[in-house]
Amino acid sequence: MIKLRPLKLTNNITYYTLSLLSGIFMGTTVAPIGAWFLAWVSLAPLWMLVVKFTPKTDKNYPSPPVLGFIWGIGYHGVAISWITGIHPMDWLGVPWLPSLIITVFCWAFISLWGGIFVSIWAVLMVRLDRGNPYLRVLIGTTLWCSLESLWSAGPLWWSSLAYTQSPYNLVILHLGQLSGPNTVTAVIVAFNGFIAEYLTQRREDAKEERKPHAKTSVSSVPLWFVNSHLILATTLLITSHLIGLILYSNPLNFTPNTALKIGIIQGNIPNKIKVLPQGLNRAMTAYTQGYLNLTNQGVQAVLTPEASLPIFVSKLAQTPLFDAIRERGVIAWIGAFGEQGSSYTNSLFTVLGNGEITSRYDKSKLVPLGEYIPFENVLGGIIQRLSPLEAHQVPGQVNQIFDTPFGRVIIGICYESAFAENFRYQAAMGGKFILSSSNDAHYTPAMANQHHAQDIMRAIETDRWAVRATNTGYSAFINPHGETLWKSGYNTYETHAETIYPRQTQTLYVRWGDWLMIVLLILGFLGWVSL
Template sequence: MKFLIAVIVGALSAFAFQPFGLWPLMPVAFAILAGLVASAPRMRAALALGWGFGLGQFCVGLNWIATSFTYQAAMPAWLGWLAVVLLSLYLAVYPMLATGLAWRIGRRQPIALVFALAAGWILCEYLRAGIFTGFAWNPVGVTLVSTPLRRASGFIGTYGLSGLTVLIGGALWLGMRSLRDAGVTLTVPLAAGLATFLLPHAPDRQGPALRIVQPNIGQDSKWQPGAAATAEARLLSLSGTPGVEPRLVMWPEAAVTAPLEDNRNGAAPFVAQQRAAIVRALGPNDLLLTGGLGVRSTDGQTAAGVRNSLFVFAPSGQLLSRYDKAHLVPYGEYLPMRPILSRLGLSRLAPGDVDFDPGPGPQTLTLPGFGRMGLQICYEIIFSGEVVDRAHRPDFLFNPSNDAWFGRWGPPQHLAQARLRAAEEGLPVVRSTPTGISALVDADGRLLKSLEWREPGQIDAHLPAARAPTPFARFGNLLPLLFAFGLLFVGLWRGREPISK
């Protein structure tokens, strides 16, 4: 019965994430989870409770993954729901480890259990983001993105926010047993909230003009015959008429489906024609940022590899710089264990038999007349602490994305995670997606402008200023890890005290 309660509570907690954003549900869920773990008679029961909680949360919160399978004719749609369940069965191992740690340290002392659970959650989310290429989607701290506490991520990162969420929930549970213990626990979130006042706000000055384009081109029509010409016309139309002021015109990931770089024999004239076509909407001082494909050939005939890239073009069609996506999506951009899985009839979700090659990682590109830009293509933006070249800090982050795969729940969840990257790093974030949600986020993580899901249009705005590098921008995930070990120390210390009733 307790295991079933943990699964149900975990499932309900998923509504704290976007698109519902009912963030108080998450602390309440952790209050219930803490009570269940405290009553567990053995370690095995505590582990099962954490696994059940995670299973319920991931199955509901990641339902959008099933939608992505509907775009690949080679795979039956039901396989998408199987993928959600199988992935959740694995991801639930991390909450399981956190509850096991909490029970081991705090089974005799409730306040020790809460501090150990918060520490374990931080550590396990950090591990989840790195093991087996990592899957950092929906850390529980992202539910605080609509609250002032999001600015605390500038000190303790997203995983630290997850720890605060657990502590708030633990304080609710402790309050039914000991107001003193609840008050002690709440001092940590309160201190984090007060610390945010030490972070300076971004200067109130405007940067270059932006034109963010959202063409509303769905994945189901993207690769149809004649779709490329239709997409090009819509992108050019939404790019608007150039004026006197220089603009950054920003198109989504894979906005252009034909290769924009290709070293195969005879490809150069076609590439030049493509480049000339897409820069027609630019004024003499504008730049175009567009997602596209780069094809690599070793024999001049066949494609040996493809890169998912962001290209920067001058009005002449000259390629000024390029960024290649580094953190690729398993099954979306490459098929793991291809020789085995392809024989079983499985394929990538994206069209094509050639897997994408990974790029070198975070880079800062200099845009003549517009400053320094960091790039994170689509999925890459979810990895806390891995989005900026710290040796060459940019002025802003551009996150071209293709959220057309992600159903109704995925795009708002993706945007929420991008907002936390802004608050962590103290950098504005610009998003352009084909079907939404395109947005402009300031350096405090506030949503300034956005286009709704499935709404064609454009955003005209000026780039907000960055703020001084936050502590997290300087030290990255070392800070949430130190925070976790601090909480763990408190849990171990309090766990040695006599049993409290």
């Protein structure tokens, strides 16, 4: 009996390790590794470990919440490891050691936060389990999508399961046109659930086969390839991709009279010098010269990155870029700071050819540490200044609209690319194409690639062309099918022009929002109360 304890301890370590590894595998689905196909199996091990827990399970069996917590840390910790790129934060005036402590804290906090959500999922899976594997898949899928919806409503959101497929599996990403990113997430979770249920049943059948039974004339060997769970998993995988393929195959219908030639400027101004005289002068030269080069190519408008000119809008008229705009008469969308009382906003402005500013969009989703201090009572004393300005940055209003001479436009500034509802609302209000203005200079190339992947999803979900202008990369042009027509280099100065086609189509998601979430909740509730 005494020898069993080390064995149980070893089994527990094995289970925890399996949970962590499967979470890590899920984290490798996104940049920089991009093993997107692993998303279709990486949740299955956790599912099997969680559903194995029942009232009759040995009390020494690993706790489902802990298993979920470990899986979540593995996934989110790897997926958002690019956040370590903010160290050293000398561009914020933070000393090296405090910068390292803050960076590790942020990485750990976001990873732990993701772990808590998966832990909640595991707890509810156990509590709501009625022993029916089909209902378990429905409830497990509903719970996961519900938790992602709740998480995305807060300030810390990035790593949806749906984005594990971007930019590689464009076919499945087209399901986002039906009910947003939760559609893709639901398919991934349900497929993993069916695979897990199949493997669980096969394991139980194998145990039964090893038991002595009376001989019969009919073979009791199970036909694993006709297992109902495996059939449902295969059917779901094929059907979802066929639907996505149909949506992907819809022609874009290039209408010449709607063509719009837009140019972007990637200034490549390091954050460390951006707010210093050296950086500001370099920015003025880069964006003015880029604007002139693009207007020589016949563009109808020019997009600059987030805070391309780190000055207040009231001072824009005094810049050489403004002089160039008045001279050439071509519209520019300029990233700068907007004034709001004693505070300021991170904004994008429409500047007409005569120098008049006609529209303004204020960034509503601010980056923790980059633009505001979370837990300011704790960290405020360490970070003496968070921005180059003495004023305090504030978020813009939700549900803004942005009108231009080309019609209404969908705007996303940097971190907002992760929030699908922001883009959906603007598309529903008549936005004809997407302008994404960003600055990812203080992170890693992996983050820039993930950011690009987020904008690909937003373009597909809203059925809109997307124009991305970033400070150091990756700038890009994306069509409504998520195909990247052009993508810049990294840490390079570049200008580029492409022709896009503003659209007024409305996908189911744009019209009805995340209706699938409501359907799942209703079906899950009805299924649970009926058993």
